[in-house]
Amino acid sequence: MKSKLHAAFGAMALLCIATFWVSTVVSELFMDPAAVVAVKNAILAGMWLLVPAMAATGGSGFALAKGRSGRLVEVKSRRMKFVAANGLLVLLPSAFVLAAWANAGRFDGAFYALQVLELLAGATNITLLALNMRDGLKLGGRLAPGRAGSAATR
Numbered sequence: 001m002k003s004k005l006h007a008a009f010g011a012m013a014l015l016c017i018a019t020f021w022v023s024t025v026v027s028e029l030f031m032d033p034a035a036v037v038a039v040k041n042a043i044l045a046g047m048w049l050l051v052p053a054m055a056a057t058g059g060s061g062f063a064l065a066k067g068r069s070g071r072l073v074e075v076k077s078r079r080m081k082f083v084a085a086n087g088l089l090v091l092l093p094s095a096f097v098l099a100a101w102a103n104a105g106r107f108d109g110a111f112y113a114l115q116v117l118e119l120l121a122g123a124t125n126i127t128l129l130a131l132n133m134r135d136g137l138k139l140g141g142r143l144a145p146g147r148a149g150s151a152a153t154r
Helices: 002-030 033-065 071-103 109-139
Strands: none
Touching (some): 002 109, 071 109
C-alpha cells in the first residue's frame, strides 16, 4: 500500500511540475500578456497541490527506503534531496516573484531572466523525478533492470 501511495504522490508531483512548465512555455510563446498573468496565477494556486504532493512523495519514499540499501535507493534519495532544494530555493520563490511581476505588468528583462531560470530548474526537476520514477519501478520489480546504457544500474 505504501508503494502505491508513494507512486501516486510522485506521479502527481511530476504531473504538476510538467503542467506548470508546459503552460509557461505555451503562454510565453503563443499567448498574450493576459494569458501569461493567468498562467502565473494558476501556478501559484497549483502550489497547494504540488507542495503537499512533494512532501508526501519524500515522506513515503523515506518510509519505503527504511531498512533498504543499494545503489538505486541511494541514487533516488540524492536526487530527491536536489529536487526538494531546487523546488524550495528556486522554483517556489520564482513562482511568487513571477506572478507578482506579471500581475504588475512588469514583463522586462528581469522577468524573462527569472523565467528562463525557472524553466531550467523546472526541466531539471522533471528529469530527476522521471528518473526516480523509472528507478522506483525497477525497485518494485515492475521494470526490468536496464542494460549497460543506464547510468543508475552501472
